[in-house]
Amino acid sequence: MMTQLMETFQKLYGEGGEIRTYFAPGRVNLIGEHTDYNGGHVFPCALTLGTYGLVREREDRVLRFYSVNFERMGVVETSLDDLVPHKEASWTNYPKGVMWAFEKRGYHLDHGMDILIWGNIPNGSGLSSSASLEVLTGIILKDTFGFDQVSMVDVALIGQDSENNFNGCNCGIMDQFASAMGKKDHAIFLDTNTLKYEYAPVILKDAKIVITNSKVKHSLVDSAYNDRRQECETALHELQQAVEIQTLGDLTEEEFEMHKNAIKDPVRQKRAKHAVYENQRTIRAVEALKNNDVELFGKLMNASHKSLREDYEVSCEEIDILVDLAQAMPGVVGSRITGGGFGGCTVSIVKNDTVDEFIDSIGKAYQEKVGHEAEFYVVDIGDGARKLEQ
Missing domain, CATH: 3.30.70.890 (GHMP kinase, C-terminal domain)
Incomplete structure:
Protein backbone atom coordinates (compact mmCIF):
# COMPACT_ATOMS: atom_id res chain seq x y z
CA MET A 1 0.00 0.00 0.00
CA MET A 2 2.79 2.47 0.83
CA THR A 3 4.30 2.02 -2.65
CA GLN A 4 0.90 2.80 -4.17
CA LEU A 5 0.50 5.89 -1.97
CA MET A 6 3.99 7.10 -2.92
CA GLU A 7 3.12 6.72 -6.62
CA THR A 8 -0.14 8.64 -6.11
CA PHE A 9 1.73 11.40 -4.25
CA GLN A 10 4.27 11.83 -7.06
CA LYS A 11 1.56 11.75 -9.71
CA LEU A 12 -0.37 14.51 -7.93
CA TYR A 13 2.45 16.72 -6.69
CA GLY A 14 5.40 15.84 -8.95
CA GLU A 15 8.59 13.97 -8.22
CA GLY A 16 11.69 15.03 -6.31
CA GLY A 17 12.38 16.18 -2.77
CA GLU A 18 12.16 14.18 0.45
CA ILE A 19 8.76 12.57 1.02
CA ARG A 20 8.30 11.45 4.64
CA THR A 21 5.64 9.04 5.91
CA TYR A 22 3.75 8.96 9.21
CA PHE A 23 1.02 6.93 10.92
CA ALA A 24 -1.47 7.62 13.73
CA PRO A 25 -3.85 4.89 14.93
CA GLY A 26 -7.54 4.91 15.63
CA ARG A 27 -8.69 3.68 18.99
CA VAL A 28 -11.31 1.56 20.64
CA ASN A 29 -12.37 2.27 24.19
CA LEU A 30 -12.83 -0.96 26.12
CA ILE A 31 -14.75 0.76 28.94
CA GLY A 32 -15.16 4.28 30.36
CA GLU A 33 -17.46 6.13 27.97
CA HIS A 34 -18.32 9.82 28.34
CA THR A 35 -16.17 9.98 31.45
CA ASP A 36 -13.26 11.79 29.81
CA TYR A 37 -14.83 15.25 30.01
CA ASN A 38 -16.26 14.48 33.46
CA GLY A 39 -12.91 14.05 35.22
CA GLY A 40 -13.14 10.27 35.24
CA HIS A 41 -11.09 7.31 34.02
CA VAL A 42 -11.02 5.76 30.57
CA PHE A 43 -9.49 2.54 29.24
CA PRO A 44 -8.79 2.84 25.51
CA CYS A 45 -6.26 1.10 23.32
CA ALA A 46 -4.73 2.08 19.99
CA LEU A 47 -5.58 -0.08 16.99
CA THR A 48 -3.47 -1.19 14.05
CA LEU A 49 -6.09 0.58 11.88
CA GLY A 50 -5.34 4.26 11.42
CA THR A 51 -4.37 7.17 9.20
CA TYR A 52 -1.24 7.41 7.04
CA GLY A 53 0.29 10.67 5.86
CA LEU A 54 2.88 11.39 3.16
CA VAL A 55 4.44 14.85 3.36
CA ARG A 56 6.86 17.01 1.42
CA GLU A 57 7.90 20.49 2.44
CA ARG A 58 7.32 23.51 0.19
CA GLU A 59 9.24 26.77 -0.01
CA ASP A 60 6.12 28.98 -0.07
CA ARG A 61 3.18 29.17 2.38
CA VAL A 62 0.83 27.02 0.27
CA LEU A 63 -0.84 23.95 1.77
CA ARG A 64 -2.07 21.22 -0.58
CA PHE A 65 -4.13 18.36 0.78
CA TYR A 66 -5.34 15.21 -0.92
CA SER A 67 -7.19 12.27 0.62
CA VAL A 68 -7.37 8.91 -1.12
CA ASN A 69 -10.58 8.40 0.90
CA PHE A 70 -12.19 11.50 -0.63
CA GLU A 71 -10.84 11.29 -4.18
CA ARG A 72 -13.76 13.26 -5.62
CA MET A 73 -12.62 16.39 -3.77
CA GLY A 74 -9.29 16.29 -5.60
CA VAL A 75 -6.42 18.42 -4.29
CA VAL A 76 -7.61 21.03 -1.80
CA GLU A 77 -5.34 24.07 -1.88
CA THR A 78 -5.15 26.69 0.85
CA SER A 79 -2.37 28.46 2.76
CA LEU A 80 -0.93 29.08 6.20
CA ASP A 81 -2.55 32.53 5.97
CA ASP A 82 -6.03 31.01 5.89
CA LEU A 83 -6.15 28.85 9.00
CA VAL A 84 -9.86 29.36 9.60
CA PRO A 85 -12.62 26.74 9.35
CA HIS A 86 -14.65 26.68 6.12
CA LYS A 87 -17.56 24.31 5.57
CA GLU A 88 -16.43 23.63 1.99
CA ALA A 89 -12.95 22.71 3.30
CA SER A 90 -14.54 19.48 4.62
CA TRP A 91 -12.02 17.02 6.13
CA THR A 92 -9.09 19.45 5.69
CA ASN A 93 -10.47 21.50 8.60
CA TYR A 94 -8.97 18.86 10.92
CA PRO A 95 -5.31 19.25 9.88
CA LYS A 96 -5.82 23.02 9.48
CA GLY A 97 -7.20 23.13 13.03
CA VAL A 98 -4.06 21.48 14.41
CA MET A 99 -1.87 23.95 12.51
CA TRP A 100 -3.96 26.79 13.97
CA ALA A 101 -3.54 25.33 17.49
CA PHE A 102 0.26 25.06 17.07
CA GLU A 103 0.46 28.67 15.87
CA LYS A 104 -1.74 29.81 18.78
CA ARG A 105 0.84 28.30 21.16
CA GLY A 106 3.65 30.24 19.51
CA TYR A 107 5.01 27.44 17.29
CA HIS A 108 5.62 29.27 14.04
CA LEU A 109 4.95 27.41 10.79
CA ASP A 110 7.12 29.20 8.25
CA HIS A 111 6.46 27.19 5.10
CA GLY A 112 3.74 25.10 3.49
CA MET A 113 3.51 21.41 2.65
CA ASP A 114 2.09 18.94 0.17
CA ILE A 115 0.17 16.30 2.11
CA LEU A 116 -1.46 13.03 1.03
CA ILE A 117 -3.72 11.17 3.47
CA TRP A 118 -5.10 7.64 3.47
CA GLY A 119 -6.94 6.01 6.33
CA ASN A 120 -8.39 2.55 6.88
CA ILE A 121 -10.64 3.58 9.79
CA PRO A 122 -14.24 3.57 8.51
CA ASN A 123 -15.52 7.17 8.53
CA GLY A 124 -18.21 7.88 11.11
CA SER A 125 -17.62 4.53 12.81
CA GLY A 126 -16.74 5.95 16.22
CA LEU A 127 -13.16 4.62 16.09
CA SER A 128 -11.73 8.14 16.09
CA SER A 129 -10.78 8.86 12.51
CA SER A 130 -10.82 12.60 13.33
CA ALA A 131 -8.54 12.26 16.39
CA SER A 132 -6.23 10.02 14.38
CA LEU A 133 -5.97 12.70 11.67
CA GLU A 134 -5.35 15.40 14.30
CA VAL A 135 -2.58 13.42 16.01
CA LEU A 136 -1.09 12.54 12.61
CA THR A 137 -0.93 16.25 11.78
CA GLY A 138 0.63 16.94 15.19
CA ILE A 139 3.51 14.52 14.66
CA ILE A 140 4.02 15.79 11.10
CA LEU A 141 4.42 19.35 12.43
CA LYS A 142 6.57 18.25 15.38
CA ASP A 143 8.96 16.42 13.04
CA THR A 144 8.90 18.78 10.05
CA PHE A 145 9.50 21.97 12.02
CA GLY A 146 11.77 20.45 14.67
CA PHE A 147 9.45 21.16 17.62
CA ASP A 148 11.35 18.75 19.88
CA GLN A 149 9.95 20.38 23.02
CA VAL A 150 6.43 19.24 22.04
CA SER A 151 5.81 15.93 23.84
CA MET A 152 3.38 13.28 22.63
CA VAL A 153 1.03 14.28 25.47
CA ASP A 154 1.23 17.84 24.09
CA VAL A 155 0.36 16.49 20.63
CA ALA A 156 -2.79 14.92 22.13
CA LEU A 157 -3.75 18.12 23.98
CA ILE A 158 -3.20 20.25 20.86
CA GLY A 159 -5.40 17.84 18.87
CA GLN A 160 -8.15 18.13 21.48
CA ASP A 161 -7.86 21.93 21.50
CA SER A 162 -8.22 22.03 17.71
CA GLU A 163 -11.31 19.80 17.75
CA ASN A 164 -12.92 21.82 20.57
CA ASN A 165 -12.12 25.32 19.39
CA PHE A 166 -11.59 25.08 15.62
CA ASN A 167 -14.00 22.30 14.62
CA GLY A 168 -16.59 22.86 17.32
CA CYS A 169 -16.86 19.42 18.93
CA ASN A 170 -16.49 19.65 22.70
CA CYS A 171 -14.72 16.28 23.02
CA GLY A 172 -12.60 15.11 25.94
CA ILE A 173 -8.95 14.07 25.74
CA MET A 174 -9.34 10.29 25.41
CA ASP A 175 -9.31 9.83 21.62
CA GLN A 176 -6.25 11.96 20.93
CA PHE A 177 -4.43 10.56 23.97
CA ALA A 178 -4.97 6.95 22.88
CA SER A 179 -3.78 7.70 19.34
CA ALA A 180 -0.68 9.56 20.50
CA MET A 181 0.27 7.34 23.45
CA GLY A 182 -0.82 3.83 22.42
CA LYS A 183 1.31 0.80 23.20
CA LYS A 184 1.16 -2.60 21.52
CA ASP A 185 -0.85 -5.21 23.47
CA HIS A 186 -1.70 -2.68 26.20
CA ALA A 187 -4.64 -0.45 27.01
CA ILE A 188 -4.17 2.94 28.69
CA PHE A 189 -5.72 3.43 32.12
CA LEU A 190 -5.99 7.22 32.05
CA ASP A 191 -7.22 9.59 34.73
CA THR A 192 -8.57 12.34 32.48
CA ASN A 193 -8.61 14.83 35.36
CA THR A 194 -4.85 14.67 36.06
CA LEU A 195 -3.58 12.97 32.86
CA LYS A 196 -1.86 10.37 35.05
CA TYR A 197 -1.82 7.09 33.19
CA GLU A 198 -0.53 3.57 33.28
CA TYR A 199 -0.29 0.87 30.65
CA ALA A 200 -2.20 -2.28 31.49
CA PRO A 201 -1.46 -5.45 29.50
CA VAL A 202 -4.54 -6.75 27.70
CA ILE A 203 -4.09 -10.49 27.98
CA LEU A 204 -7.31 -12.09 26.83
CA LYS A 205 -6.67 -15.78 27.20
CA ASP A 206 -8.50 -17.63 24.42
Whole structure:
Protein backbone atom coordinates (compact mmCIF):
# COMPACT_ATOMS: atom_id res chain seq x y z
CA MET A 1 0.00 0.00 0.00
CA MET A 2 2.79 2.47 0.83
CA THR A 3 4.30 2.02 -2.65
CA GLN A 4 0.90 2.80 -4.17
CA LEU A 5 0.50 5.89 -1.97
CA MET A 6 3.99 7.10 -2.92
CA GLU A 7 3.12 6.72 -6.62
CA THR A 8 -0.14 8.64 -6.11
CA PHE A 9 1.73 11.40 -4.25
CA GLN A 10 4.27 11.83 -7.06
CA LYS A 11 1.56 11.75 -9.71
CA LEU A 12 -0.37 14.51 -7.93
CA TYR A 13 2.45 16.72 -6.69
CA GLY A 14 5.40 15.84 -8.95
CA GLU A 15 8.59 13.97 -8.22
CA GLY A 16 11.69 15.03 -6.31
CA GLY A 17 12.38 16.18 -2.77
CA GLU A 18 12.16 14.18 0.45
CA ILE A 19 8.76 12.57 1.02
CA ARG A 20 8.30 11.45 4.64
CA THR A 21 5.64 9.04 5.91
CA TYR A 22 3.75 8.96 9.21
CA PHE A 23 1.02 6.93 10.92
CA ALA A 24 -1.47 7.62 13.73
CA PRO A 25 -3.85 4.89 14.93
CA GLY A 26 -7.54 4.91 15.63
CA ARG A 27 -8.69 3.68 18.99
CA VAL A 28 -11.31 1.56 20.64
CA ASN A 29 -12.37 2.27 24.19
CA LEU A 30 -12.83 -0.96 26.12
CA ILE A 31 -14.75 0.76 28.94
CA GLY A 32 -15.16 4.28 30.36
CA GLU A 33 -17.46 6.13 27.97
CA HIS A 34 -18.32 9.82 28.34
CA THR A 35 -16.17 9.98 31.45
CA ASP A 36 -13.26 11.79 29.81
CA TYR A 37 -14.83 15.25 30.01
CA ASN A 38 -16.26 14.48 33.46
CA GLY A 39 -12.91 14.05 35.22
CA GLY A 40 -13.14 10.27 35.24
CA HIS A 41 -11.09 7.31 34.02
CA VAL A 42 -11.02 5.76 30.57
CA PHE A 43 -9.49 2.54 29.24
CA PRO A 44 -8.79 2.84 25.51
CA CYS A 45 -6.26 1.10 23.32
CA ALA A 46 -4.73 2.08 19.99
CA LEU A 47 -5.58 -0.08 16.99
CA THR A 48 -3.47 -1.19 14.05
CA LEU A 49 -6.09 0.58 11.88
CA GLY A 50 -5.34 4.26 11.42
CA THR A 51 -4.37 7.17 9.20
CA TYR A 52 -1.24 7.41 7.04
CA GLY A 53 0.29 10.67 5.86
CA LEU A 54 2.88 11.39 3.16
CA VAL A 55 4.44 14.85 3.36
CA ARG A 56 6.86 17.01 1.42
CA GLU A 57 7.90 20.49 2.44
CA ARG A 58 7.32 23.51 0.19
CA GLU A 59 9.24 26.77 -0.01
CA ASP A 60 6.12 28.98 -0.07
CA ARG A 61 3.18 29.17 2.38
CA VAL A 62 0.83 27.02 0.27
CA LEU A 63 -0.84 23.95 1.77
CA ARG A 64 -2.07 21.22 -0.58
CA PHE A 65 -4.13 18.36 0.78
CA TYR A 66 -5.34 15.21 -0.92
CA SER A 67 -7.19 12.27 0.62
CA VAL A 68 -7.37 8.91 -1.12
CA ASN A 69 -10.58 8.40 0.90
CA PHE A 70 -12.19 11.50 -0.63
CA GLU A 71 -10.84 11.29 -4.18
CA ARG A 72 -13.76 13.26 -5.62
CA MET A 73 -12.62 16.39 -3.77
CA GLY A 74 -9.29 16.29 -5.60
CA VAL A 75 -6.42 18.42 -4.29
CA VAL A 76 -7.61 21.03 -1.80
CA GLU A 77 -5.34 24.07 -1.88
CA THR A 78 -5.15 26.69 0.85
CA SER A 79 -2.37 28.46 2.76
CA LEU A 80 -0.93 29.08 6.20
CA ASP A 81 -2.55 32.53 5.97
CA ASP A 82 -6.03 31.01 5.89
CA LEU A 83 -6.15 28.85 9.00
CA VAL A 84 -9.86 29.36 9.60
CA PRO A 85 -12.62 26.74 9.35
CA HIS A 86 -14.65 26.68 6.12
CA LYS A 87 -17.56 24.31 5.57
CA GLU A 88 -16.43 23.63 1.99
CA ALA A 89 -12.95 22.71 3.30
CA SER A 90 -14.54 19.48 4.62
CA TRP A 91 -12.02 17.02 6.13
CA THR A 92 -9.09 19.45 5.69
CA ASN A 93 -10.47 21.50 8.60
CA TYR A 94 -8.97 18.86 10.92
CA PRO A 95 -5.31 19.25 9.88
CA LYS A 96 -5.82 23.02 9.48
CA GLY A 97 -7.20 23.13 13.03
CA VAL A 98 -4.06 21.48 14.41
CA MET A 99 -1.87 23.95 12.51
CA TRP A 100 -3.96 26.79 13.97
CA ALA A 101 -3.54 25.33 17.49
CA PHE A 102 0.26 25.06 17.07
CA GLU A 103 0.46 28.67 15.87
CA LYS A 104 -1.74 29.81 18.78
CA ARG A 105 0.84 28.30 21.16
CA GLY A 106 3.65 30.24 19.51
CA TYR A 107 5.01 27.44 17.29
CA HIS A 108 5.62 29.27 14.04
CA LEU A 109 4.95 27.41 10.79
CA ASP A 110 7.12 29.20 8.25
CA HIS A 111 6.46 27.19 5.10
CA GLY A 112 3.74 25.10 3.49
CA MET A 113 3.51 21.41 2.65
CA ASP A 114 2.09 18.94 0.17
CA ILE A 115 0.17 16.30 2.11
CA LEU A 116 -1.46 13.03 1.03
CA ILE A 117 -3.72 11.17 3.47
CA TRP A 118 -5.10 7.64 3.47
CA GLY A 119 -6.94 6.01 6.33
CA ASN A 120 -8.39 2.55 6.88
CA ILE A 121 -10.64 3.58 9.79
CA PRO A 122 -14.24 3.57 8.51
CA ASN A 123 -15.52 7.17 8.53
CA GLY A 124 -18.21 7.88 11.11
CA SER A 125 -17.62 4.53 12.81
CA GLY A 126 -16.74 5.95 16.22
CA LEU A 127 -13.16 4.62 16.09
CA SER A 128 -11.73 8.14 16.09
CA SER A 129 -10.78 8.86 12.51
CA SER A 130 -10.82 12.60 13.33
CA ALA A 131 -8.54 12.26 16.39
CA SER A 132 -6.23 10.02 14.38
CA LEU A 133 -5.97 12.70 11.67
CA GLU A 134 -5.35 15.40 14.30
CA VAL A 135 -2.58 13.42 16.01
CA LEU A 136 -1.09 12.54 12.61
CA THR A 137 -0.93 16.25 11.78
CA GLY A 138 0.63 16.94 15.19
CA ILE A 139 3.51 14.52 14.66
CA ILE A 140 4.02 15.79 11.10
CA LEU A 141 4.42 19.35 12.43
CA LYS A 142 6.57 18.25 15.38
CA ASP A 143 8.96 16.42 13.04
CA THR A 144 8.90 18.78 10.05
CA PHE A 145 9.50 21.97 12.02
CA GLY A 146 11.77 20.45 14.67
CA PHE A 147 9.45 21.16 17.62
CA ASP A 148 11.35 18.75 19.88
CA GLN A 149 9.95 20.38 23.02
CA VAL A 150 6.43 19.24 22.04
CA SER A 151 5.81 15.93 23.84
CA MET A 152 3.38 13.28 22.63
CA VAL A 153 1.03 14.28 25.47
CA ASP A 154 1.23 17.84 24.09
CA VAL A 155 0.36 16.49 20.63
CA ALA A 156 -2.79 14.92 22.13
CA LEU A 157 -3.75 18.12 23.98
CA ILE A 158 -3.20 20.25 20.86
CA GLY A 159 -5.40 17.84 18.87
CA GLN A 160 -8.15 18.13 21.48
CA ASP A 161 -7.86 21.93 21.50
CA SER A 162 -8.22 22.03 17.71
CA GLU A 163 -11.31 19.80 17.75
CA ASN A 164 -12.92 21.82 20.57
CA ASN A 165 -12.12 25.32 19.39
CA PHE A 166 -11.59 25.08 15.62
CA ASN A 167 -14.00 22.30 14.62
CA GLY A 168 -16.59 22.86 17.32
CA CYS A 169 -16.86 19.42 18.93
CA ASN A 170 -16.49 19.65 22.70
CA CYS A 171 -14.72 16.28 23.02
CA GLY A 172 -12.60 15.11 25.94
CA ILE A 173 -8.95 14.07 25.74
CA MET A 174 -9.34 10.29 25.41
CA ASP A 175 -9.31 9.83 21.62
CA GLN A 176 -6.25 11.96 20.93
CA PHE A 177 -4.43 10.56 23.97
CA ALA A 178 -4.97 6.95 22.88
CA SER A 179 -3.78 7.70 19.34
CA ALA A 180 -0.68 9.56 20.50
CA MET A 181 0.27 7.34 23.45
CA GLY A 182 -0.82 3.83 22.42
CA LYS A 183 1.31 0.80 23.20
CA LYS A 184 1.16 -2.60 21.52
CA ASP A 185 -0.85 -5.21 23.47
CA HIS A 186 -1.70 -2.68 26.20
CA ALA A 187 -4.64 -0.45 27.01
CA ILE A 188 -4.17 2.94 28.69
CA PHE A 189 -5.72 3.43 32.12
CA LEU A 190 -5.99 7.22 32.05
CA ASP A 191 -7.22 9.59 34.73
CA THR A 192 -8.57 12.34 32.48
CA ASN A 193 -8.61 14.83 35.36
CA THR A 194 -4.85 14.67 36.06
CA LEU A 195 -3.58 12.97 32.86
CA LYS A 196 -1.86 10.37 35.05
CA TYR A 197 -1.82 7.09 33.19
CA GLU A 198 -0.53 3.57 33.28
CA TYR A 199 -0.29 0.87 30.65
CA ALA A 200 -2.20 -2.28 31.49
CA PRO A 201 -1.46 -5.45 29.50
CA VAL A 202 -4.54 -6.75 27.70
CA ILE A 203 -4.09 -10.49 27.98
CA LEU A 204 -7.31 -12.09 26.83
CA LYS A 205 -6.67 -15.78 27.20
CA ASP A 206 -8.50 -17.63 24.42
CA ALA A 207 -10.46 -14.50 23.39
CA LYS A 208 -10.35 -11.72 20.83
CA ILE A 209 -11.57 -8.12 20.62
CA VAL A 210 -14.17 -7.87 17.86
CA ILE A 211 -15.45 -4.50 16.67
CA THR A 212 -18.79 -4.46 14.88
CA ASN A 213 -19.61 -1.45 12.72
CA SER A 214 -23.34 -0.78 12.61
CA LYS A 215 -22.80 1.26 9.40
CA VAL A 216 -24.93 3.97 10.99
CA LYS A 217 -22.80 7.07 10.53
CA HIS A 218 -22.74 9.86 13.04
CA SER A 219 -21.23 13.29 13.36
CA LEU A 220 -20.53 14.24 16.95
CA VAL A 221 -20.51 17.94 16.07
CA ASP A 222 -24.10 17.73 14.80
CA SER A 223 -25.32 15.29 17.43
CA ALA A 224 -26.39 15.64 21.02
CA TYR A 225 -22.78 15.12 22.19
CA ASN A 226 -22.32 18.77 23.14
CA ASP A 227 -25.74 18.71 24.86
CA ARG A 228 -24.64 15.80 27.06
CA ARG A 229 -21.54 17.66 28.08
CA GLN A 230 -23.58 20.74 28.96
CA GLU A 231 -26.03 18.64 31.01
CA CYS A 232 -23.15 17.14 33.00
CA GLU A 233 -21.56 20.54 33.61
CA THR A 234 -24.85 21.90 34.94
CA ALA A 235 -25.31 18.81 37.15
CA LEU A 236 -21.78 19.28 38.50
CA HIS A 237 -22.50 22.91 39.44
CA GLU A 238 -25.65 21.80 41.26
CA LEU A 239 -23.81 19.05 43.13
CA GLN A 240 -21.06 21.47 44.13
CA GLN A 241 -23.65 23.34 46.22
CA ALA A 242 -24.00 20.19 48.33
CA VAL A 243 -20.59 18.49 48.28
CA GLU A 244 -16.99 19.62 47.75
CA ILE A 245 -15.93 18.14 44.42
CA GLN A 246 -14.04 19.34 41.35
CA THR A 247 -15.48 16.82 38.85
CA LEU A 248 -18.17 14.13 38.70
CA GLY A 249 -15.30 11.64 38.66
CA ASP A 250 -14.54 12.58 42.27
CA LEU A 251 -17.69 10.85 43.53
CA THR A 252 -18.24 7.22 44.51
CA GLU A 253 -21.63 5.64 43.80
CA GLU A 254 -22.57 5.96 47.48
CA GLU A 255 -21.66 9.66 47.58
CA PHE A 256 -23.65 10.30 44.42
CA GLU A 257 -26.75 8.59 45.85
CA MET A 258 -26.38 10.66 49.01
CA HIS A 259 -26.28 14.00 47.17
CA LYS A 260 -28.10 13.35 43.87
CA ASN A 261 -31.20 15.34 44.85
CA ALA A 262 -29.11 18.50 44.60
CA ILE A 263 -29.53 18.01 40.82
CA LYS A 264 -32.91 19.61 40.11
CA ASP A 265 -33.70 18.00 36.78
CA PRO A 266 -34.32 14.21 36.48
CA VAL A 267 -32.64 14.03 33.06
CA ARG A 268 -29.50 15.75 34.35
CA GLN A 269 -29.58 13.40 37.32
CA LYS A 270 -29.46 10.41 34.95
CA ARG A 271 -26.57 11.92 32.99
CA ALA A 272 -24.53 12.51 36.15
CA LYS A 273 -25.35 9.03 37.45
CA HIS A 274 -23.85 7.52 34.31
CA ALA A 275 -20.67 9.60 34.62
CA VAL A 276 -20.16 8.59 38.26
CA TYR A 277 -21.07 4.90 37.92
CA GLU A 278 -19.16 4.46 34.64
CA ASN A 279 -16.01 5.88 36.23
CA GLN A 280 -16.24 3.36 39.09
CA ARG A 281 -16.97 0.53 36.61
CA THR A 282 -13.81 1.46 34.70
CA ILE A 283 -11.65 1.38 37.84
CA ARG A 284 -13.07 -2.06 38.73
CA ALA A 285 -12.70 -3.34 35.17
CA VAL A 286 -8.97 -2.54 35.03
CA GLU A 287 -8.52 -4.28 38.38
CA ALA A 288 -10.39 -7.31 37.01
CA LEU A 289 -8.10 -7.46 33.99
CA LYS A 290 -5.03 -7.26 36.22
CA ASN A 291 -6.43 -10.25 38.13
CA ASN A 292 -7.08 -12.14 34.86
CA ASP A 293 -10.82 -12.02 35.65
CA VAL A 294 -12.03 -11.59 32.08
CA GLU A 295 -15.56 -12.72 33.02
CA LEU A 296 -15.97 -9.81 35.46
CA PHE A 297 -14.53 -7.44 32.86
CA GLY A 298 -17.24 -8.65 30.46
CA LYS A 299 -20.04 -8.14 33.00
CA LEU A 300 -18.85 -4.57 33.57
CA MET A 301 -18.85 -3.97 29.79
CA ASN A 302 -22.47 -5.16 29.67
CA ALA A 303 -23.41 -2.87 32.56
CA SER A 304 -21.68 0.00 30.80
CA HIS A 305 -23.88 -0.45 27.72
CA LYS A 306 -27.07 -0.57 29.81
CA SER A 307 -26.11 2.73 31.42
CA LEU A 308 -25.21 4.34 28.08
CA ARG A 309 -28.55 3.22 26.66
CA GLU A 310 -30.80 4.11 29.60
CA ASP A 311 -29.10 6.87 31.62
CA TYR A 312 -26.93 8.64 29.06
CA GLU A 313 -29.19 7.86 26.07
CA VAL A 314 -26.44 7.83 23.45
CA SER A 315 -27.25 4.49 21.88
CA CYS A 316 -29.64 3.87 18.98
CA GLU A 317 -31.81 1.04 17.72
CA GLU A 318 -29.19 -0.52 15.43
CA ILE A 319 -26.50 -0.53 18.13
CA ASP A 320 -28.88 -2.02 20.70
CA ILE A 321 -29.75 -4.81 18.25
CA LEU A 322 -26.04 -5.64 17.83
CA VAL A 323 -25.39 -5.58 21.59
CA ASP A 324 -28.49 -7.65 22.44
CA LEU A 325 -27.53 -10.25 19.81
CA ALA A 326 -23.96 -10.41 21.12
CA GLN A 327 -24.84 -10.59 24.81
CA ALA A 328 -27.25 -13.46 24.13
CA MET A 329 -24.62 -15.54 22.32
CA PRO A 330 -22.59 -18.20 24.18
CA GLY A 331 -18.88 -17.47 24.00
CA VAL A 332 -19.33 -13.68 24.18
CA VAL A 333 -17.73 -12.41 27.38
CA GLY A 334 -19.11 -8.86 27.09
CA SER A 335 -20.38 -6.35 24.53
CA ARG A 336 -21.11 -2.62 24.52
CA ILE A 337 -21.30 0.50 22.38
CA THR A 338 -17.96 2.24 22.01
CA GLY A 339 -17.20 5.83 21.07
CA GLY A 340 -19.32 8.96 21.31
CA GLY A 341 -22.54 7.19 20.43
CA PHE A 342 -25.51 7.86 18.13
CA GLY A 343 -24.33 5.07 15.81
CA GLY A 344 -20.86 3.77 15.11
CA CYS A 345 -19.50 0.56 16.58
CA THR A 346 -19.80 -1.98 19.33
CA VAL A 347 -16.83 -3.67 21.00
CA SER A 348 -17.14 -7.27 22.13
CA ILE A 349 -14.81 -9.76 23.78
CA VAL A 350 -15.40 -13.08 22.06
CA LYS A 351 -13.94 -16.52 22.82
CA ASN A 352 -11.64 -17.67 20.00
CA ASP A 353 -13.71 -20.71 19.06
CA THR A 354 -16.85 -18.53 18.74
CA VAL A 355 -15.45 -15.69 16.58
CA ASP A 356 -16.47 -17.17 13.20
CA GLU A 357 -19.95 -18.04 14.43
CA PHE A 358 -20.26 -14.57 16.03
CA ILE A 359 -19.52 -12.84 12.72
CA ASP A 360 -21.74 -15.18 10.70
CA SER A 361 -24.84 -15.36 12.88
CA ILE A 362 -24.87 -11.76 14.11
CA GLY A 363 -24.18 -10.55 10.57
CA LYS A 364 -27.21 -12.45 9.22
CA ALA A 365 -29.54 -11.52 12.09
CA TYR A 366 -28.57 -7.84 11.91
CA GLN A 367 -29.17 -7.66 8.16
CA GLU A 368 -32.58 -9.28 8.59
CA LYS A 369 -33.57 -6.81 11.30
CA VAL A 370 -32.24 -3.52 9.88
CA GLY A 371 -31.90 -4.18 6.14
CA HIS A 372 -28.19 -3.52 5.72
CA GLU A 373 -24.93 -5.27 6.53
CA ALA A 374 -22.67 -4.75 9.51
CA GLU A 375 -18.87 -4.88 9.22
CA PHE A 376 -16.67 -6.86 11.60
CA TYR A 377 -13.03 -6.28 12.54
CA VAL A 378 -11.07 -8.72 14.68
CA VAL A 379 -8.53 -6.24 15.95
CA ASP A 380 -5.03 -6.14 17.35
CA ILE A 381 -3.80 -3.52 19.80
CA GLY A 382 -1.00 -1.48 18.27
CA ASP A 383 1.49 1.28 19.06
CA GLY A 384 0.76 5.01 19.04
CA ALA A 385 1.52 7.64 16.40
CA ARG A 386 4.95 7.60 14.81
CA LYS A 387 7.12 8.46 11.85
CA LEU A 388 7.52 5.44 9.59
CA GLU A 389 10.89 4.25 8.40
CA GLN A 390 11.28 4.56 4.64
